[in-house]
Amino acid sequence: MDKKNVVVLGAGVIGLTTATLLLKQEKGVKVHIIASIFPNDPEALSNEYTSATAGAHWRGYEQNDPRQQEFEKSTYNYLWELANKNMSNVTGVMVIDEYNYWEKRPDDFGPWFRTVCHEFKELEKNELPDDIEFGIKYKSSGTTEHVKIEHLDECVRENTDILINCSGYGAKTLEGVKDINLYPVRGQSVIMQLSQSCLDWACFRHSYNGDYALETFIIPRENGEVMLGGTREKDNDSTEIEHSVAQKIIQRCFATRPDFLKDTKVQLTLKGHRVGLRPYRNGGIRVEAELRSTLYKSLKIVENQAKKLLFAIITVTQVLDIKQAMPLLN
Ligand SMILES: Cc1cc2nc3c(=O)[nH]c(=O)nc-3n(C[C@H](O)[C@H](O)[C@H](O)COP(=O)(O)OP(=O)(O)OC[C@H]3O[C@@H](n4cnc5c(N)ncnc54)[C@H](O)[C@@H]3O)c2cc1C
Ligand SMILES: *[C@@H]1O[C@H](CO)[C@@H](O)[C@H](O)[C@H]1NC(C)=O
Ligand SMILES: *[C@@H]1O[C@H](CO)[C@@H](O)[C@H](O)[C@H]1NC(C)=O
Ligand SMILES: *[C@@H]1O[C@H](CO)[C@@H](O)[C@H](O)[C@H]1NC(C)=O
Ligand SMILES: *[C@@H]1O[C@H](CO)[C@@H](O)[C@H](O)[C@H]1NC(C)=O
Numbered sequence: 001m002d003k004k005n006v007v008v009l010g011a012g013v014i015g016l017t018t019a020t021l022l023l024k025q026e027k028g029v030k031v032h033i034i035a036s037i038f039p040n041d042p043e044a045l046s047n048e049y050t051s052a053t054a055g056a057h058w059r060g061y062e063q064n065d066p067r068q069q070e071f072e073k074s075t076y077n078y079l080w081e082l083a084n085k086n087m088s089n090v091t092g093v094m095v096i097d098e099y100n101y102w103e104k105r106p107d108d109f110g111p112w113f114r115t116v117c118h119e120f121k122e123l124e125k126n127e128l129p130d131d132i133e134f135g136i137k138y139k140s141s142g143t144t145e146h147v148k149i150e151h152l153d154e155c156v157r158e159n160t161d162i163l164i165n166c167s168g169y170g171a172k173t174l175e176g177v178k179d180i181n182l183y184p185v186r187g188q189s190v191i192m193q194l195s196q197s198c199l200d201w202a203c204f205r206h207s208y209n210g211d212y213a214l215e216t217f218i219i220p221r222e223n224g225e226v227m228l229g230g231t232r233e234k235d236n237d238s239t240e241i242e243h244s245v246a247q248k249i250i251q252r253c254f255a256t257r258p259d260f261l262k263d264t265k266v267q268l269t270l271k272g273h274r275v276g277l278r279p280y281r282n283g284g285i286r287v288e289a290e291l292r293s294t295l296y297k298s299l300k301i302v303e304n305q306a307k308k309l310l311f312a313i314i315t316v317t318q319v320l321d322i323k324q325a326m327p328l329l330n
Contacts, residue, residue, distance in 0.1 A: 004029045007155045010166035011035035012051040018166055034155050036148035036170075045274065047239040050168055053187065053276025055219040055227050057098060057202045058140045060113030068284055073116050076140075080118070083141040088222040096220065098140035099123070099203035101256065105134040106206075113138075129256050132205070140202065152176030169279040179286075184277035186236040189229035190246050191271040198224045205256050216252040218260065225271065228253045234280075241273045 006029050008019045016039075019031045037049040044052040058076050061068065079093055088094035098117075114120050117138035128135050149155060153176055155163050167174055172182040199220035207214035217229045228249055254260060261268065 004161045005157075005159045006031050006162045006164060007157070007160050008033045008164045008166060009035065009149075009152070009155050010168060010170070011038045012049060012166065012168050013054070013056075014051075014168065015164075015166035018164055022164075032145065034145045034147060034149065036146070038146065047237070047275070047277055048170055050276045050279060053189070053274040055189065055217055055229055057096070057204070057217075057219045059098070059100065059204055060111055060116070065284060069112055071285060072113070076113070076116055079141040080139075092222055093141050094222055096140055096199075097201040098138055099201065100136050101129060101132040101203065101205040102134045103131055103206065103208040109134075111136070129205075129258075150175055169277050171279075179281070181282040181286075183235055183280050183282070184237045185280045186231060186233040186238060187229065187274075187276050187278055188231045188242060188245055188249070189227050189274045189276075190249050191274060192226045192228060192268045193271045194224040194226060195267045195269070198222060199226060203257060205252075207252075216249070216256050218253050218257060226268070227274075232278075237277055239275045239277070241275055246273055 006022060008015050008022075008031060011033055012035075015033060015035060019033055022029055022031055037043050037046065039052065041049075043049065058072075058079055060072055060076075063069070080095075082091050082093045083095045085091070117140065120136065120138040123135035123137055127137075152163075152165065152174055165171065165177070167177070169182060169184060171177045171179045199218075202219045203217060205216040207216065215230055215232055217227070219227045219229070221227070230249060231245060
């Protein structure tokens with residue numbers, strides 16, 4: 001049987017994970033990745049590449065969307081498996097203690113992921129930071145062709161059978177896509193470096209000022225970096241660093257976990273600032289197959305010959321388990 005030629009557009013966490021899992025799970029595929037930016041590029045900190053600005057811990061979203069919950073659940077299990085291989089020096093994914101805090105106890109809070117996460121528990125009053133009404137703790141885990149294309153059809157070559165589109169926020173402006181449901185949710189954060197060792201916990205605080213718009217988080221990396229966050233600014237696509245905001249982020253983090261410096265007993269140095277645009281989408285993650293004819297003129301595609309394109313589209317904040325898309329491939 002001929003191998004299926006699959007093109008993946010995008011080399012963010014979604015595109016790379018999709019490509020890797022495809023190769024692992026499906027014997028009969030060849031994968032070719034097309035992207036303007038790859039992880040090691042200097043431009044990886046630009047607004048066209050969100051993955052390099054992510055905190056990259058697993059967190060259950062408090063949504064009433066069972067479809068999204070299935071994605072999050074399979075992501076948790078996949079990352080858990082990866083973390084337990086003890087190869088964080090290669091994968092960057094490690095097991096951490098995850099603390100989530102709420103200044104006000106949310107009303108109908110299950111949460112749905114109580115039975116998904118390992119060692120889930122509600123925190124006792126004496127385990128909570130000041131001004132926090134409610135908190136939980138569970139085990140979690142932290143985290144070619146180099147070209148910019150103008151039109152989606154440029155990805156389709158004569159031998160392409162399937163195209164998987166993981167272009168993130170880029171899909172908003174990409175011709176042939178122009179997904180009007182995409183919108184940016186700006187996030188600013190601060191990167192610190194620990195002089196020794198690395199942290200084995202992460203925390204996330206939901207601040208209550210009418211809604212939960214303000215967030216505070218501390219997330220470690222295997223290499224001793226720590227990300228302090230953050231902001232969540234809907235419809236703001238500015239990639240300028242706001243230094244007054246960075247100051248407040250640092251203050252909020254230390255106020256939430258005064259034990260942070262004490263715990264690490266070592267010097268923290270400021271390493272840099274990050275701004276990223278989370279690719280949010282009205283209607284949620286788009287994962288669907290679509291049959292299209294490609295019209296892109298410069299490609300020698302026989303006229304009217306329909307090309308089979310799979311658009312597996314993952315734009316929100318969790319990695320998709322490729323198995324969800326697999327039935328579409330047959
Ligand atoms: C401050 C912050 C904290 C976050 N924390 C977390 C967290 O803790 N946990 C979590 O799960 N998520 C988190 N996120 C969200 C997460 O970063 C994103 O959901 C994720 O990175 C999206 O990945 P992606 O692969 O879809 O897109 P991207 O990483 O943006 O990749 C897009 C790819 O498509 C390519 N591309 C796009 N358009 C074109 C084109 N026209 N031609 C060629 N190539 C193109 C780009 O070059 C790039 O390779 C956070 C985000 C921010 C900003
Ligand atoms: C990973 O490390 C943990 C803790 O040290 C150990 O219990 C486990 O067996 C290790 N797993 C592998 C696959 O080596
Ligand atoms: C990563 O760590 C493992 C286990 O400690 C070790 O066997 C392996 O050689 C390391 N790999 C790299 C690339 O450092
Ligand atoms: C391309 O992918 C993006 C996100 O990665 C998605 O929002 C968009 O709808 C996709 N376009 C098509 C035509 O599937
Ligand atoms: C977007 O964020 C920037 C940086 O924080 C800020 O200066 C600007 O006022 C914001 N724009 C809007 C429309 O809120």
